[in-house]
Amino acid sequence: MIELEQYQDLQIMQKTDFENTITFEAPHDTANYDYKVVIAPDYASSPTFTLGVGSGLTKTNTTTLTMKLTDDQTNSLADNYEGVWELVSQASDGTLTRELQGDVVVSPGLVPIW
Numbered sequence: 055m056i057e058l059e060q061y062q063d064l065q066i067m068q069k070t071d072f073e074n075t076i077t078f079e080a081p082h083d084t085a086n087y088d089y090k091v092v093i094a095p096d097y098a099s100s101p102t103f104t105l106g107v108g109s110g111l112t113k114t115n116t117t118t119l120t121m122k123l124t125d126d127q128t129n130s131l132a133d134n135y136e137g138v139w140e141l142v143s144q145a146s147d148g149t150l151t152r153e154l155q156g157d158v159v160v161s162p163g164l165v166p167i168w
Contacts, residue, residue: 060153088106094139100132139155
């Protein structure tokens with residue numbers, strides 16, 4: 055069951071590494087949950103990314119997660135990319151909670167990165 059929703063929009067710069075830090079309020083303990091992030095386009099213009107713990111998503115400490123996309127991943131997003139994302143946690147009893155969700159936009163990279 056998905057219980058709670060919070061909103062956070064993401065702006066991703068194309069051709070650069072992207073990092074987003076997510077901080078929970080205590081007593082939330084990230085050790086007690088598994089997490090997945092899905093970033094999906096509104097249209098089939100770009101790939102869908104699924105990030106899990108150890109694969110683009112890191113439990114930084116007991117109340118913090120860090121999600122990362124590489125410059126190669128952000129470069130694969132179309133110039134006109136618009137999409138959505140969500141972070142879902144799963145407790146040991148199987149309870150699912152949508153912790154965050156929001157819109158995603160991409161700012162195109164104009165200058166080649168050297």
